[in-house]
Amino acid sequence: MGRFFDHGDLRFVVLKLIAEKPSHGYELIKAIETAAGGAYSPSPGVVYPTLTLLEELGYVVASDAGGGKKLYTITPEGEAFLASNEQPVRSLFERMAEAASASAAFSPQILRARENLKTALRLKLHGGQLSAEQITAIAKALDDAAAAIETI
Incomplete structure (x- = not known):
């Protein structure tokens, strides 16, 4: 664009x-x-x-x-x-x-899902020390979600 x-x-x-x-x-x-x-x-x-x-x-x-x-x-x-x-x-x-x-950016379903992701990530990142395995798993989950969205 x-x-x-x-x-x-x-x-x-x-x-x-x-x-x-x-x-x-x-x-x-x-x-x-x-x-x-x-x-x-x-x-x-x-x-x-x-x-x-x-x-x-x-x-x-x-x-x-x-x-x-x-x-x-x-x-x-x-x-x-x-x-x-x-x-x-x-x-x-x-x-x-x-x-x-x-635009679908502000559709209720996408807004809700985005807020759910942001809240879950914020709570996990500020909830205490994360292990190396947890950090790797979170990064993989985010990468997987991005890859899934790109294929839609």
Whole structure:
């Protein structure tokens, strides 16, 4: 698959999400991933420079939210920019909704199974010292699961 967004599109998406709810960078990454149904998840290396650009353009302001986090809020200039680009923004969100409807990443069955795996792995890894045999068995189970999924 090629690029999910064309050059400059991500700033529209990020700005629209901030207009709906002031957010941290990580929250925006998760919101975009959810809106795209898991078909696309932007990396921090794309989201944070986009936030910096929006801040430099005067479209958002960042406030210290503690713990090294910044909370981004839209400005009147950002609202005007969104309003003047209403059609492209709407088209982007429609495209993300189409990707989400075609994606199985957030199907209830796959979400449940993924969470079960993550929980079992976390409990096992943090439940005490593992023997070399246990580590080998866990790695093999994960490799086997990956191989089985690839053949589907």
